[in-house]
Amino acid sequence: MSSFRECFEAYGANYDVTMERFMGNEALYLRLFGMLFADDNLQRLGDALAAGDITGAFEAAHTLKGVTGNLGLEPLYRAVCEIVEPLRSREERDYKSMHEEILAQFQRARELLDNLKEG
Amino acid sequence: MPQKLILVVEDNQINRTVLSGILFAEYRILEAENGQEALSLLKEHKDEISLILLDIIMPVMDGYTFLSIIKADPAYSGIPVIVTTQSGSESDEVTALSYGANDFVAKPYKPQIILHRVASLINLRETAAMINQFQYDRLTGLYSKEFFYQRVKETLQQSPEREFDIVCSDIENFKLVNDIFGVPAGDRLLCGVADLYTKFVSGKGICGRFGADHFACLLERHWEYNDKLFVEANALINALPNAKNVVVKWGIYNIVDRTVPVEQMCDRALLAARSIKGQYGKYFATYDDELRGKLLREQTITEGMEAALAQEQFVVYLQPKYSIKDGGLAGAEALVRWNHPQWGFQHPGEFIPLFERNGFITRLDQYVWEKVCAMLREWEEKGYEPLPVSVNVSRADVYQADLPDILIHLIQKYKLPPSRLHLEITESAYTENPGQIIATVNRLRELGFVIEMDDFGSGYSSLNMLNKMPLDILKLDMNFIQSETAKPADQGILRFIMDLARWMNLSVVAEGVETKTQLERLREIGGDYVQGYYFARPMPKAEFEVLLLEAAKASKEKAPHRAKLRAQQRPLLLVADEEESYRVQAQQTFGSRYQVVGAPDGASALAALDGNEHRVAAVVLSLTLPDCAGFNVLDQLVGMRDIWNIPVIATSPPSEQLEERALELGADDFVCKPYSQKSLWRRVMRTVGIRSSAQRERALEKEAYRDYLTGLLNRRGLSAACDPIREEDLPVAVYLFDLDNLKQINDTLGHLEGDGLIQRFGALLSRHTRKSDLLARYGGDEFIVIMQRMGDEQAALAKGEEICRVFRESCRTDRVPAACSAGIAVCHAQEPLADVIARADEALYRAKSDNKGGCCLWKG
Numbered sequence: 002m003s004s005f006r007e008c009f010e011a012y013g014a015n016y017d018v019t020m021e022r023f024m025g026n027e028a029l030y031l032r033l034f035g036m037l038f039a040d041d042n043l044q045r046l047g048d049a050l051a052a053g054d055i056t057g058a059f060e061a062a063h064t065l066k067g068v069t070g071n072l073g074l075e076p077l078y079r080a081v082c083e084i085v086e087p088l089r090s091r092e093e094r095d096y097k098s099m100h101e102e103i104l105a106q107f108q109r110a111r112e113l114l115d116n117l118k119e120g
Numbered sequence: 121m122p123q124k125l126i127l128v129v130e131d132n133q134i135n136r137t138v139l140s141g142i143l144f145a146e147y148r149i150l151e152a153e154n155g156q157e158a159l160s161l162l163k164e165h166k167d168e169i170s171l172i173l174l175d176i177i178m179p180v181m182d183g184y185t186f187l188s189i190i191k192a193d194p195a196y197s198g199i200p201v202i203v204t205t206q207s208g209s210e211s212d213e214v215t216a217l218s219y220g221a222n223d224f225v226a227k228p229y230k231p232q233i234i235l236h237r238v239a240s241l242i243n244l245r246e247t248a249a250m251i252n253q254f255q256y257d258r259l260t261g262l263y264s265k266e267f268f269y270q271r272v273k274e275t276l277q278q279s280p281e282r283e284f285d286i287v288c289s290d291i292e293n294f295k296l297v298n299d300i301f302g303v304p305a306g307d308r309l310l311c312g313v314a315d316l317y318t319k320f321v322s323g324k325g326i327c328g329r330f331g332a333d334h335f336a337c338l339l340e341r342h343w344e345y346n347d348k349l350f351v352e353a354n355a356l357i358n359a360l361p362n363a364k365n366v367v368v369k370w371g372i373y374n375i376v377d378r379t380v381p382v383e384q385m386c387d388r389a390l391l392a393a394r395s396i397k398g399q400y401g402k403y404f405a406t407y408d409d410e411l412r413g414k415l416l417r418e419q420t421i422t423e424g425m426e427a428a429l430a431q432e433q434f435v436v437y438l439q440p441k442y443s444i445k446d447g448g449l450a451g452a453e454a455l456v457r458w459n460h461p462q463w464g465f466q467h468p469g470e471f472i473p474l475f476e477r478n479g480f481i482t483r484l485d486q487y488v489w490e491k492v493c494a495m496l497r498e499w500e501e502k503g504y505e506p507l508p509v510s511v512n513v514s515r516a517d518v519y520q521a522d523l524p525d526i527l528i529h530l531i532q533k534y535k536l537p538p539s540r541l542h543l544e545i546t547e548s549a550y551t552e553n554p555g556q557i558i559a560t561v562n563r564l565r566e567l568g569f570v571i572e573m574d575d576f577g578s579g580y581s582s583l584n585m586l587n588k589m590p591l592d593i594l595k596l597d598m599n600f601i602q603s604e605t606a607k608p609a610d611q612g613i614l615r616f617i618m619d620l621a622r623w624m625n626l627s628v629v630a631e632g633v634e635t636k637t638q639l640e641r642l643r644e645i646g647g648d649y650v651q652g653y654y655f656a657r658p659m660p661k662a663e664f665e666v667l668l669l670e671a672a673k674a675s676k677e678k679a680p681h682r683a684k685l686r687a688q689q690r691p692l693l694l695v696a697d698e699e700e701s702y703r704v705q706a707q708q709t710f711g712s713r714y715q716v717v718g719a720p721d722g723a724s725a726l727a728a729l730d731g732n733e734h735r736v737a738a739v740v741l742s743l744t745l746p747d748c749a750g751f752n753v754l755d756q757l758v759g760m761r762d763i764w765n766i767p768v769i770a771t772s773p774p775s776e777q778l779e780e781r782a783l784e785l786g787a788d789d790f791v792c793k794p795y796s797q798k799s800l801w802r803r804v805m806r807t808v809g810i811r812s813s814a815q816r817e818r819a820l821e822k823e824a825y826r827d828y829l830t831g832l833l834n835r836r837g838l839s840a841a842c843d844p845i846r847e848e849d850l851p852v853a854v855y856l857f858d859l860d861n862l863k864q865i866n867d868t869l870g871h872l873e874g875d876g877l878i879q880r881f882g883a884l885l886s887r888h889t890r891k892s893d894l895l896a897r898y899g900g901d902e903f904i905v906i907m908q909r910m911g912d913e914q915a916a917l918a919k920g921e922e923i924c925r926v927f928r929e930s931c932r933t934d935r936v937p938a939a940c941s942a943g944i945a946v947c948h949a950q951e952p953l954a955d956v957i958a959r960a961d962e963a964l965y966r967a968k969s970d971n972k973g974g975c976c977l978w979k980g
Contacts, residue, residue, distance in 0.1 A: 021231055022141075022142065022228065022229055022230075022231055023138070023141060024141060024142075024145075024231075026141075029137075029141065033138065037134060040132075040134070042132075060177060063177055063206060064132055064177065066206055066227070067132065067135050067175075067204075067206055067227040067228075068132055068134045068135055071134065071135055071138045071227055071228045071229055072134065073228065078228075085206070
């Protein structure tokens with residue numbers, strides 16, 4: 002069994018910087034972390050990309066960036082950042098693979114949440 | 121203090137919760153999910169919200185739209201906004217700032233940075249609001265004093281090539297506007313003035329209000345200032361709805377030397393305005409070398425005044441006052457001169473107003489009072505004629521609560537009667553707070569000081585006020601007389617004032633008499649005393665003493681009845697009789713009550729009346745004056761009855777014819793010669809008494825309350841004098857005395873004896889009781905005594921027994937075997953007096969039935 006900090010850091014997040022944002026309150030963090038999976042922005046991002054709606058995709062990705070950044074989920078955050086800037090400038094890119102990477106990182110984050118909850 | 125409120129506008133709940141979590145410890149938080157929601161919260165809490173944290177990208181209404189709405193609305197535009205952006209999106213930040221955001225913070229949030237930015241923005245806004253408040257005068261919206269200074273400094277620095285002036289204004293008597301029409305009306309007037317200023321100065325300068333009614337502006341110099349400009353400005357101000365004859369004085373300071381501090385420039389402009397205060401027809405003054413010299417001089421005077429007082433540089437001069445009637449010296453006014461070791465004699469017109477302004481006058485006045493008292497003492501010891509000297513009492517003196525003490529102390533120190541010191545109080549001193557001044561002056565007058573009203577006619581006293589002011593002597597202002605004497609004799613208001621003075625029984629001193637014409641005019645209308653250069657200038661003590669000596673000599677030689685300057689003159693009794701013995705006797709009889717003037721013939725009788733009509737109480741007129749002048753005088757007296765109703769008591773040797781003729785002509789009474797002084801006294805009293813019916817009524821009222829035999833209260837008097845029993849007077853003892861055997865004495869020895877006994881008992885009661893006790897003759901032979909704070913029953917009983925014993929003993933030597941009995945009741949709690957009296961009555965009944973001549977204390 003690992004501690005919160007160990008799990009968190011093993012995942013690739015910075016415990017101190019992140020938890021300062023939550024006043025060191027791990028329970029609060031877990032509650033907000035859980036809300037990430039109820040958030041519809043990931044769904045919206047996928048739908049918009051599938052429909053070729055760059056604006057909608059940007060808005061959803063932009064929000065996800067803010068949220069994941071605030072949650073300190075570094076790997077997921079980086080994956081979201083990858084997609085936000087090209088979307089903002091409406092570049093023609095391989096958004097599909099970027100989206101897949103985001104989905105993969107979401108899965109990792111879900112596992113982190115489960116670990117943290119168990120811990 | 122409640123925590124400040126922050127509105128967090130963020131669509132994402134996680135972000136919102138994170139933000140709220142960061143702010144939670146130090147602020148209260150309102151959350152909104154989108155711009156729309158934020159606007160309605162803002163509407164509801166706009167005055168409470170200190171800051172908005174705004175996410176830019178939101179559904180429903182995005183951050184930019186929200187920003188443009190609130191920044192366009194003055195109700196919200198002042199609230200600082202911090203935009204939350206994504207890190208690295210510079211364009212968002214720039215756009216947000218261009219929409220009016222005050223700052224931004226990036227996600228992911230760094231709590232320390234957010235808290236810091238929030239705090240400093242809130243603080244900045246509050247400071248700005250405060251500065252804004254200080255910058256503008258809240259009432260008029262003009263610049264405040266400090267900010268005006270600041271703006272003037274900036275303007276001068278920025279425009280070195282242009283020339284400027286500071287123009288200040290001062291509304292005279294603005295306080296009066298506030299006083300009479302109320303502060304809101306005064307405020308509206310100030311706003312009106314501010315508007316005029318704004319319009320006038322617009323584009324040419326700036327203006328500010330320096331508190332109260334002082335306005336200032338900085339104007340670029342385009343013109344020469346002239347009366348026309350300010351007359352117009354004054355007219356405009358007076359056309360304002362709340363202006364009632366306000367007078368505005370303007371002061372100008374031409375800015376030449378820019379190194380002079382702005383504060384001083386404004387001060388100087390204001391000083392210039394003040395220098396023409398009260399000067400009719402002067403609208404503006406420029407601060408120049410002359411004014412500067414004057415102000416510097418005032419400063420020098422101020423610096424030197426303390427030393428001057430300590431070194432006795434102030435010298436008391438005396439200006440004689442003369443009686444108009446006989447030209448004799450009647451008194452003097454003490455005037456202060458300043459003999460400065462370097463500057464020489466200083467003009468009082470220069471330093472007195474200054475001392476009045478800076479308060480030093482109070483100390484100078486006291487110094488003069490003491491010097492005058494010392495002089496009066498010295499003259500007393502040298503045996504000079506005891507003439508009064510008047511001293512000035514300034515307005516500031518009267519406001520001092522201990523003024524009567526100070527004066528009394530002086531009088532006692534120099535062993536002088538207070539009437540020797542006349543106090544001159546200027547009429548205008550009564551205009552502010554008349555109630556208090558009247559009270560103080562009344563007190564002084566009760567103490568025996570003689571009050572002269574200085575500068576009468578120069579102030580604003582109404583006739584009504586004049587009636588309330590405690591005074592003895594009117595001093596007419598010289599300017600007033602100077603303009604009055606130029607007018608035809610009959611039209612003058614001066615005569616009216618003289619009549620008024622007569623009617624109020626006041627003497628009149630005309631001050632500043634400088635020409636013979638003035639004197640003649642005063643003589644004509646019947647002034648009493650004069651003072652002025654025509655007679656004598658103010659002079660040093662030594663010179664005045666020469667006059668005093670001459671006066672003493674003159675009064676011995678020719679005029680025994682010199683008209684000394686008197687306060688309230690005593691009423692006058694004229695005794696016109698060819699026989700000196702009657703005149704001398706009358707002097708002895710009536711001297712204490714009246715000023716008795718004897719006249720051996722008709723001419724001198726009429727001369728004595730002339731000008732004194734107002735104070736002649738009665739004339740005792742011999743019908744057998746030489747040359748049949750008696751009836752002539754009577755004729756004259758009766759002839760002026762509608763103006764002066766002087767009672768006349770005619771006298772002559774027995775002659776029915778003369779008596780009848782006199783009464784027919786209008787004499788009030790007739791006394792046959794030779795008459796006794798006692799009978800003359802009664803006649804005069806009766807005649808005079810009828811005339812003063814008010815006094816007589818009072819006397820009658822008093823009589824109604826007094827027992828005629830004993831002079832004690834009667835029953836009616838007792839109930840009038842008896843207040844309900846007060847707690848602090850307890851215990852109260854009530855005695856009922858009954859003279860034993862009175863009926864028997866009346867029957868056997870006659871009522872005269874009985875009355876005598878009653879009188880003796882009354883006198884005895886008075887002797888054996890305290891002043892505060894109430895004594896009354898309750899019935900034929902019954903007396904009541906009410907003694908407050910009696911101690912206890914035993915003390916009350918002892919007192920009663922003492923009175924009975926003394927009375928018994930006093931009667932033992934007499935042929936009347938009299939005694940008295942007493943019933944005593946003591947009350948320890950507040951109860952109706954009648955109940956206590958009833959108990960005393962019971963006790964008296966017991967005393968009488970037990971043993972006559974004894975005392976009985978009521979026991980329950």
